[in-house]
Structure formats: C-alpha cells, structure tokens
Amino acid sequence: MQEIRDAILAGEFDALAGLAVPDHYRGVTVHEDEVEMFAGIPTREKDPRKSLHLDEVATPELAPGEALVAVMASAINYNTVWTSIFEPLPTFGFLKRYGKLSALTKRHDLPYHVVGSDMSGVVLRTGPGVERWKPGDQVVAHCLSVELEAPDGHDDTMMDPEQRIWGFETNFGGLAELALVKANQLMPKPAHLTWEEAACPGLVNSTAYRQLVSHNGAGMKQGDIVLIWGASGGLGSYATQFALNGGAIPVCVVSSPDKAELCRKMGAELIIDRAAEGYRFWKDEHTQDPSEWRRFGAKIRELTGGEDPDIVFEHPGRETFGASVFVARRGGTIVTCASTSGYQHQYDNRYLWMNLKRIVGSHFANYRESWEANRLIAKGRIHPTLSKVYPLEQTGQAAYDVHTNSHQGKVGVLALAPQEGLGVTDPEFREQHIDAINRFRNT
Incomplete structure (x- = not known):
C-alpha cells in the first residue's frame, strides 16, 4: 500500500498500472x-466506537465490469451508523442474500462487513469489459450497485429489483484503503477539491438532488417554497443549496443558533430554530399535538408572507411527519427519503386526501442523477459541507459524532491520504470558491 500511496501523492498516476495490488x-x-452486542440497550446509547473495527482484510477478486480503487478519503453517512449499531437489522442479512445471486456475488458474503458508502480515490485496476475508466483516473463513487438483468431498472436504475447501496448492502465499501466498485459507480473527482472534500458529497448530494430536483422526486421549480428539516445537516445542507441554486425559497428548520448561522452563510433567509421555538409535536409517545402543527404552520406563513410550502423535504420521519403533512400547501408534495427518528409514521390523512397532497418516496439516486449532482459540485454551483475530518483509525468516533448529532454537515475520514488538504489539481478555480468550500469547517 505504501508504494501505491507514494505514487498517488507524487502525482505519478500512470505508474499505478505497473504496481502490484496487495493481497x-x-x-x-x-x-x-x-450483532447482539447492543441487545437491550436503547438506540441512543449504542456506541459505534465499540462495534467498528479497523482490520486487515483480504483484497477481493476483481470481476468483469468492476474496478478496484485506492481510497484516499471517505465520509460517514447515517447508513454506516445503522450498520454499526445493527439497526434496524444487521447488514449480514443483506450480504447473505446478495451472495446467493451468483458465484461472483458470493464474495460479499463474509463474517465481516467492510462498510462505507462514500469515497474519493484513484483507480488501480479495472476488470474485463471496462472501457471508460483506466488505472490512474481520479474518481469519486456513486454508491448505487445494480445488476440490470431485469427490465425494471432500464428506465430508472433505482427500480432494478437487485438495486443495493454499496458499502451498506454490499461488502468492500469506502471506509478502507481499497474499495471494490462497479465501473458504473465511478464519476470524475472535482479538480478543485481536496480528497476529503470530494469524498463527502456523494451519497447525500445525490440523494438530495433526486429527492428535490429530479422528476423522480419533487421536481422543484423556481419560486417553490421548500421546507427543509435539518437544513444544516448532512442531507439538508445540500437540499438548502439546491433550493437556492434552483431559484426556490428554502425555509430552513434547525435546532440551534449555530446551525441557523450556517444556513444564513449558505444564503438562506427564512429560518426556524425549532429548539428556540419549543415545538413539541408529540404530547407523549403515542399522541401527537395538532395544535403544535398549527403553531408551526403559522410560523412558516409569518416568514413567507402567508404562503405554505410547495415541497416539504422530509427525512426525520416519525417525529416530524405529521407536521410535514399538515403544513404542506394544498396540492403540495411531502418527499421523504429516511426516518432517522423512527419508521412508523403517523399523520392525519384528512389533510392529505382532502387537500390533494402527495407523499413521494425517494431513495438515493440513479447514475444519471448522481452524475448531474456531481457535475454541479465540479462547476462550483454546489459545495461540500465538510465540517470535520478523522483518520481511518478513528472512524468509530466519526460515526459516534453522527449518531449523537454532535456534528454539522458531513464528517470525513482520511484513508490513504496522510493529511488534509491534498488532491487539488485546479487551485485557481478553488480560490474562487474557497469561502463556500470552508463554510462548514471548524463548526
């Protein structure tokens, strides 16, 4: 690995094809x-630092259509937190099902799971049939793994019945020195970003693009009022940027003055600090409080000049979903991609059917959507929201930060990169956007 690292740091990318791949x-x-180590412990008390290990693992066989990538940096997503606390199910069930597809997918069914659904790095090897990419290419990962043998996915690859999230439902993910991906997961690394900056947008940037911008999601248009929960977080920070970049009007919901300030730095003007306002959407574990929905809706109208949201960008789930359905405008859209506060949603269906609202489910993004989202990063229209970076040895702490919501934006992890700040090949363009790139740092 040291020879590979040295060649990359020296910019000798053409030499990588001649270097041996370690076993x-x-x-x-x-x-x-x-998987039972946290049995009986409340979710919030489960500690990723105890379950995430840094191990020496065997390099997998390279199959047709695949690429082996030297990982310079990665990032933490909530799916890594779920994996680390074995909720809602241990991921080994995913690996076993995938392993039954073929002799090649059997490689993924192991008693250990190499996790991580983001990465930036350099291609080391490509398998038979790969023409677009070659050793030495600097890349980032799109984390959708598809087989595309069924017709279902050929209009939208997210509809492939064998669609999986790489590093969550497959093995050999990005929180490692090497990663195994399919060639149709690769995208060009934005030249003006460091390795760690380039690694952090992938999953959340693409998810926010499909959920908010794509015709497969909410189909946001200019002038739309978009209510964004967790607007300074890993997912919401990209939704806020897409709303602003696309001519919409974000209403950013945050939980502290610091998070509100981050939204202002991104250019948002309409902000609700839900902690300061004291919203309590549930009276108790079983009973929601519609009076709080109305109070929340009134606050939105106060900010917007009397208008309700055209789109509600949902991902907290159980805690907020009833309020989200209530406050969306007549004919509006509630688009959801996650349920970080609980999967069992409750809402008053009268406000949905009688006001002709829509609930749209959105999950990650197809290759085209991810490519477009990455293109906007490369063009400096959307910026990484990296706040903090850990070495690979401290991935457990990085996941703990996300699990306890003690972070802003995205938390990065260095793999082969020995320090932050490396990997920039277009410093002039970077300088034009440096303030936006650093917006979330040291927060």
Whole structure:
C-alpha cells in the first residue's frame, strides 16, 4: 500500500498500472459474531466506537465490469451508523442474500462487513469489459450497485429489483484503503477539491438532488417554497443549496443558533430554530399535538408572507411527519427519503386526501442523477459541507459524532491520504470558491 500511496501523492498516476495490488488492506468492519452486542440497550446509547473495527482484510477478486480503487478519503453517512449499531437489522442479512445471486456475488458474503458508502480515490485496476475508466483516473463513487438483468431498472436504475447501496448492502465499501466498485459507480473527482472534500458529497448530494430536483422526486421549480428539516445537516445542507441554486425559497428548520448561522452563510433567509421555538409535536409517545402543527404552520406563513410550502423535504420521519403533512400547501408534495427518528409514521390523512397532497418516496439516486449532482459540485454551483475530518483509525468516533448529532454537515475520514488538504489539481478555480468550500469547517 505504501508504494501505491507514494505514487498517488507524487502525482505519478500512470505508474499505478505497473504496481502490484496487495493481497490485504485495512478496512473498517463490523463483525457478524457481534450483532447482539447492543441487545437491550436503547438506540441512543449504542456506541459505534465499540462495534467498528479497523482490520486487515483480504483484497477481493476483481470481476468483469468492476474496478478496484485506492481510497484516499471517505465520509460517514447515517447508513454506516445503522450498520454499526445493527439497526434496524444487521447488514449480514443483506450480504447473505446478495451472495446467493451468483458465484461472483458470493464474495460479499463474509463474517465481516467492510462498510462505507462514500469515497474519493484513484483507480488501480479495472476488470474485463471496462472501457471508460483506466488505472490512474481520479474518481469519486456513486454508491448505487445494480445488476440490470431485469427490465425494471432500464428506465430508472433505482427500480432494478437487485438495486443495493454499496458499502451498506454490499461488502468492500469506502471506509478502507481499497474499495471494490462497479465501473458504473465511478464519476470524475472535482479538480478543485481536496480528497476529503470530494469524498463527502456523494451519497447525500445525490440523494438530495433526486429527492428535490429530479422528476423522480419533487421536481422543484423556481419560486417553490421548500421546507427543509435539518437544513444544516448532512442531507439538508445540500437540499438548502439546491433550493437556492434552483431559484426556490428554502425555509430552513434547525435546532440551534449555530446551525441557523450556517444556513444564513449558505444564503438562506427564512429560518426556524425549532429548539428556540419549543415545538413539541408529540404530547407523549403515542399522541401527537395538532395544535403544535398549527403553531408551526403559522410560523412558516409569518416568514413567507402567508404562503405554505410547495415541497416539504422530509427525512426525520416519525417525529416530524405529521407536521410535514399538515403544513404542506394544498396540492403540495411531502418527499421523504429516511426516518432517522423512527419508521412508523403517523399523520392525519384528512389533510392529505382532502387537500390533494402527495407523499413521494425517494431513495438515493440513479447514475444519471448522481452524475448531474456531481457535475454541479465540479462547476462550483454546489459545495461540500465538510465540517470535520478523522483518520481511518478513528472512524468509530466519526460515526459516534453522527449518531449523537454532535456534528454539522458531513464528517470525513482520511484513508490513504496522510493529511488534509491534498488532491487539488485546479487551485485557481478553488480560490474562487474557497469561502463556500470552508463554510462548514471548524463548526
């Protein structure tokens, strides 16, 4: 690995094809024999620092249509938190089902799971049939793994019945020194970003693009009022940028003055600090409080000059969903991609059917949507929201930060990159956007 690292740091990308690929590498894993380690412990008390390990793992065989990438940096997503606390199910069930497809997918069914759904790095090897990419290419990952043998996915690859999220429902993910991906997961690394900056947008940027911008999601248009929960977080910070970049009007919901200030730095003007306002959408564990929905809706109208949201960008789930359905305008759209506060949603259906509202489910993004989202990053229209970076050895702490919501934006992880600040090949363009790139740092 040291020869590979040295060649990349020296910019000798053409030399990588001639270097040997090691038979082992370091990867962050969870272990199948530990899936019960948190049994009986409340979700919030489960500690990723205890379940995430840095192990030496065997380099997988390279199959047709695949690429082996030297990972310079990665990032933490909530799916890594779920994996680390074995909720809602241990991911080994995903790996076992995938392993039954073919002799090649059997490689993924192991008693350890190398996790991580983001990465930036350099292609080391490509398998038979790969023409677009070659050793030495600087890339970032689109984390959708598809088989595309069924017709279902050929209009929208997210509809492939064998669609999986790489590093969550497959093995050999990006929180490691090497990563195994399919060639149709690769995209060009934005030249003006460092390795760690380039690694952090992938999953959340693409998810926000499909959820908010794409015709497969809410189909946002200019002038739309968009209510964004967690607007300074890993997902919401990209939704806020897409709203602003696309001529919409974001109403940013945050939970502290610091997070409100980050939204203002992104250019948002309409902000609700839900902690300061004291919203309590549930009276108790079983009963929601419609009077709080009305109070929340009144606050939105106060900010917008009397208008309700055209789109509600939902991802907290159980805690907020009833309020989201209530406050959306007549004919509006509630688009949801996650349920970080709980999967069992409750809402008053009268406000949905009688006001002709729509609930749209949105999950990650197809290759085209991810490519477009990455293109906007490369053009400096959307910026990474990296706030903090850990070394690979401290991935457990990085995941703990996300699990406890003690972070802003995205938390990055260095893999082969020995320090922050490396990998920029267009410093002039970077200088034009440096303030926006650093917006979330040291927060």
